[in-house]
Amino acid sequence: MNTNSHHEELQRLEQEASSRAGAVQSAEELRRVESSLLGKDSPFGGLLKHLKSLPPEQRGAFGQAVNGAKARIKALLEERLAALESAAARTEDDAARAFDPTLPGAQRPLGSVHPVTAVQWEIERIFVRLGFTIEAGPEMESEHYNFEALNIPADHPARDMQDTFWLKNGKVLRTHTSPVQVRAMHKFGAPLRTLVPGRCFRYETIDASHENTFHQVEGLMIDRDISIANLIALAKLLLSEVMHREVELRIRPGYFPFVEPGIEIDMNCQICGGKGCPTCKHSGWVEILPCGMVHPNVLRAGRIDPEAWTGFAFGLGLTRLAMMKYGIRDIRVLNAGDLRPLVGARRLTGPIIKG
Ligand code: PHE
Helix, strand or coil: CCHHHHHHHHHHHHHHHHHHHHHCCCHHHHHHHHHHHHCCCCHHHHHHHHHHHCCHHHHHHHHHHHHHHHHHHHHHHHHHHHHHHHHHHHHHHHHHHHCCCCCCCCCCCCCCCCHHHHHHHHHHHHHHHCCCEECCCCCEECHHHHCHHHCCCCCCHHHHHCCCCECCCCCEECCCCCHHHHHHHHHHCCCEEEEEEEEEECCCCCECCECCEEEEEEEEEEECCCCHHHHHHHHHHHHHHHHCCCCCEEEEEECCCCEEEEEEEEEECCCCCCCCCHHHCCCCEEEEEEEEEECHHHHHHCCCCCCCCEEEEEEEEHHHHHHHHHCCCCCHHHHCCCCHHHHHHHHHHCCCCCC
């Protein structure tokens, strides 16, 4: 090796020192780098041997180059050590400052169930007591169960009553829980008492009282002599128990292809107590329980003989009922990520709502 290539070696060593020192994260690691760069077995050993073999007139210049490189590497390592030490001191300082034993502990709020779930559970308990089973059905439903089996053929204008999300696979997001009526008939036959809480979807423009995703509870009771009087009695019991007070009902005719006769049961507005407010559109009443006597065609679709059996069905607006019960005026908070209005609504108003 000639002297030129030894100068190159020196340069390379300096570069190596700078990149290795920059990469270390602790003083200890840095010491290891230092001993491999400058220690006994380091490349500097070989360079010093070379120095001895040089003619005396060249030794001075080469010796200076070697010492210069060594000194610069040393300085660089020292600088890095100082930087590491001050960073470590800063972290310690921060840690000492971050822990203040005089501050109150972090609050961990207790979890609570969603208002819709709370009301759903309450309703389930009431109906289990009355001998109903609790069923579920698919949210992605076939056209058959969502419409046809419910006496809504493809060309029926009632298809437009519910704006539907049609899926590419030809199925729909169920627009109501009613499809589970026929599913339950297939599963159990008659007599039958079943309750189906579930999520439904409609292609709606969202505002304070409309959501594209909401909850209903379907009720279905089939037996030998079921009449509309059973239905109305049950509706009164259900709504009064959920609201923990006697509610007033208003009964109107209603039209749904899967019931005959169809009725709408309204409840006096629990937000304003019936005086009129934006929630009840100033009428004092809210539609809460569309229902009716199961249409013979639906019983037939469920393979139940309409000559031998009668039944009623209802489709409770669970989301709306939860809003009434907890005084939630804007439906959008129910599906939003912000939990504060939900917890607040339940804490402040409890089961009985004042205007
Ligand atoms: N499925 C109907 C709806 O969502 C409600 C309903 C259910 C009406 C059962 C009558 C009987 O609009």
